[in-house]
Amino acid sequence: YKETGIVRAAENFMPKFGVALIVFGGLFSTMSALNASVLASSRVGFSMGRERMLPPALGAIHPKRRTPHVAVLSTGLIIVAMAVLLPVEVVGSGASLMFLLSFALTNLAMILIRIKEPDLQRGYRAPLFPLLPILGIVCNLGLAIYQFTFQPMAWYVGLGWVALGVIVFVAYTRQAGEAEEALPVKILHEERLVPKEYQVLIPLANEEQARMLGILGAAIARVHDGEVLALHVVRVPVQLSISDGRMFLREGKPILEEAIRQAREADVPVHTMIRLDRHVGRAIIETARERKVELMIMGWPGYTDSTHHAFGSVIDLVAVEPPCDLAVVRFRERREPRRILVPTSGGANTRLAIRLAIDQARSFTLRTGEQATVTLLYVCVPADARPEARAKGFELLRNWAAGYDYPLEVQVVAADDVVEGIVAESANHDLVVIGATEERLFDQILMGTIPERLALRAPVTVMMVKRYKGPVRYWIRRLFSRFLSLGERRRSRR
Incomplete structure (x- = not known):
């Protein structure tokens, strides 16, 4: 009986008016669903045209009626053509097939997004991830394949429609997206009152971070007669074009105003910038290189929602x-830096750690008139270390202290664990300022185990620092990483 099956079934147990009721109910429900489908599909075409995924003409709005007339007419023509040229059974099965494939792709997209963007804020929870999305993919594809057994023509039409979409993507959408990503200007707002040579870059995500990093x-910056470059990056999702990120301008202004307020109290000029990008980390790196920043300070809350990153996707990148000297700060209760501790064993980042500690001590003296104390610390392991080991530590610290024009105290302690000794x-x-663990050329170390453990355990603010090693090392590491990733891909294919 095909589409009249429910009516024939109703004739067996319902009176005549009941059969008529079923017929009219089916017609009205079909018209309602058809109306919703037409409106939804036309809005999809309108949105894709506005986002340059389809020709921009589909995103046009009628000047008088304020409706997406081009998208509505285009959708209507496609629906009429399919209804005239194809049997109703094929059209219905084809629509069901496309829904099933779209549901499978939605589940797949959820898995990929959570892997590639682990720190992205989400408005929902996904229990038993990735089991439920995988189950959804299997069920939807199973139903779609089952449709082929009784309506293969729907599969042919559906595959043809998908092939047309691939052609449009390759010929138009990808090229339009690459052209937009290549736009030289992604700066939404920039204001610089007093240019200075020495710049301290502070990437800001919220007002609390702006307050702490601003201070x-x-x-x-005050010690070097420099300026603070306060940067807020607006992460534009792939669903929007880069230019549409302008709607987030208002959200970034209060963050920058808080940084300006803190810098004014120290009488330091502020260079503010709001930048648009798909990736926050990439925008921060590009800004540091373009503005030739001397120092970058980033805040770390002490945790990350991703199991694939040590400090989060942005700081890890x-x-x-x-691209310059880097300091990652784990903030605790705000204290004046009267007593600053610099643990060291003589690594390559020790010089930067001592210099930043002295900068903060001098800034404190300029502001209050008090003399801040900077102490170099060496931890001997184990706790019952020999006197020779302690003497070696004292000699190391004295040699480091002799290279600076600021009075540095030295201290050697013994402990069974380096981190435990520093925490005590x-x-x-x-304040604690510690250099990152030294790395070889092809190592992928971020800060190292000791600085990371110290930041989690210490009761005071910890600043982990890593020096800039120059462009030659950067390009060698980048080329090596690319070869390494290609090798991993080849091994995974085997």
Whole structure:
């Protein structure tokens, strides 16, 4: 009976008026569903035209009626053509097939987004991930394949429609997206009152971060007669064009105003910038290189929602090979830096750690007139270390202290664990500045195990620093990483 099956079934147990009711109910429900489908499909075409995924003409709005007339007419023509040229059974089965494939792709997209964007804020939870999305993919594809057994023509039409979409994507959508991504200007707002040579870049995500990083960045910039570059990156999702990110301008202004407020208290000029990009980390790196920043300070809350990143996707990307000197700060309760501790064993980042500690000590002296204390710390392992080991530590610290024109105290302690020894001493200080673990050329170390453990355990603010190693090392590391990733892909294919 095909589409009249429900009517024939109703004739067996319902009176005549009941059969008529079923007929009229089916017609009205069909018209309602058809109306919703037409409106939804036309709006999809309108949105894709506005986002340059389809020709921009589909995103046009009628000047008088304010409706997407081009998208509505185009959708109507496609629906009429399919209804005239194809049997109703094929059209219905084809629509069901496309719905099933779209549901399968939605589940697949969920898995890929959570892997590629682990730190993205989400408005929902996904229990038993990725089991449920995988189950959804299997069920939808199973139903879609089953349709082929009784309506193969729907599959042929559906595959033809998908092939047409691939052609449009390759010939138009991808090229339009690449042209937009290549636009040289992605800066939504920039204001610079007093240009200075020395710049401290502070990437800001919220007002609390702006307050803490603003205080710290202004303190270091003041010593060098420099400026603070307060950067807020608007992450534009792939569903929107880069230019549509302008709607987020208002959200970034209060963040920059808080950074300006903190810098003004230290009498330090502020260079503010709001930038648009798909990737926050990439925008931060590009800004540091374009503006030739001397120091970048980033805030770390002490945790990350991703199991694939140590400090989060943004800090991890920047810290692998920083474009300038980098400091990652784990903030605790705000204290004046009267007593600053610099643990060291003589690594390559020690010089940067000592310099930043001295900068903050001098800034504190300029502001208050008090002399801040900077202490170099060496931890001997184990706790019952020999006197020779302690003497070696004292000699190392004295050699480092002799290279600076600021009075540095030296201290050697013994402990069974380096981190435990530093944590115990940090309780008597207001700030800890530690250099990142030294790495070989092809290592992928971010900050190292000791600095990361210290930042999690210490009761005071910890600043982990990593020096800039120059462009030659950066390009060698980048080329090596590319060859390494290609090798991993080949092994996975085997």
